[in-house]
Amino acid sequence: AQSVTQLDSQVPVFEEAPVELRCNYSSSVSVYLFWYVQYPNQGLQLLLKYLSGSTLVKGINGFEAEFNKSQTSFHLRKPSVHISDTAEYFCAGKWGGGSQGNLIFGKGTKLSVKP
Amino acid sequence: EPEVTQTPSHQVTQMGQEVILRCVPISNHLYFYWYRQILGQKVEFLVSFYNNEISEKSEIFDDQFSVERPDGSNFTLKIRSTKLEDSAMYFCASSGPSGGFRGDTQYFGPGTRLTVL
Structure with a gap:
């Protein structure tokens, strides 16, 4: 079965520091990937989604993610975080044919930005 | 910006009771979904709905669950006889103003927290 893994349940970081939230997925075949x-x-x-094409995807609020087929990863990054980025972040994937398909989520990562 | 709304935000019920969770999807969307998240666990897909019928459902979505689009705006999830393990946050989502494309963004509501006592 397809799956999405977020290795870190909590990530504390200081304001203006860079952050990377990790996401790995089970298979690169016919996958669409999302960060919420x-x-x-x-x-x-x-926040952003990868459908095809360029492996570097830019999203809202200064976030970006890179689709890495060989490592089956889709890590989320931001070069400088703000207090307002404190939230829970979910990586999700969609596989297979059909016109829609359901999202398969990771467990989420709580980002805590400290002053 | 259009958004998905859900009511109530919190529902408390006794085991064995029926509950109906309500959602108003974005008005021009055609695909509707329910997901749930048990505390401390992943967000899990329950069911998708298109053209007045279920298009996909997960193993969780057993005979105790049903969905309905009773009018042009609401989308409901009914749990016929609630169990303790149904306690969770239930999210409604909608997508696809037309055609239907697998990469369409699913827009989520704020959720209904269901507590079964």
Whole structure:
């Protein structure tokens, strides 16, 4: 079965420091990959997605991610974080044919940005 | 910006009772989904719905669950006889204003926290 793994459940970081949130997925065949963010008491908001083409994907709020087929990774990065980036981040994948398909999520990583 | 809304934000019920969770998807979307997240676990897919019928469902979505689009705006998840293990955050999502493309973004609501006592 397909799966998404987020190795870090919590990542503390100081403001203005760089951050990388790790995500690995099970198979590169016909995969679409997504990063969502969830702020307290809000829904999941799409940060960025990889469908095809350039392996470096830029998203909202200064985040980017790189699709690495050989390492089956899709790590999320930001060069300088702000207090407002404190949230939970979810990596998700979609596999297979069909017009839509369901998302398979990782367990999430809580990013805590400290002043 | 259009958004998915869900009501109630928190529902407390007794084991064995029926609950209905409500969602209003983005108005021009055609694909609707329910996911859930048990505390400390992954967000899990339950069901997808298109053209007034279920298009996919997971093993979790057994006979205790049903979905309905009773009118042009609401999308509901019913749990017929709740169990303790149904306690979770339930997220509704919608996508695809037309056609349907696997890369379409799914837009999520804020969730309903269901607590079964």
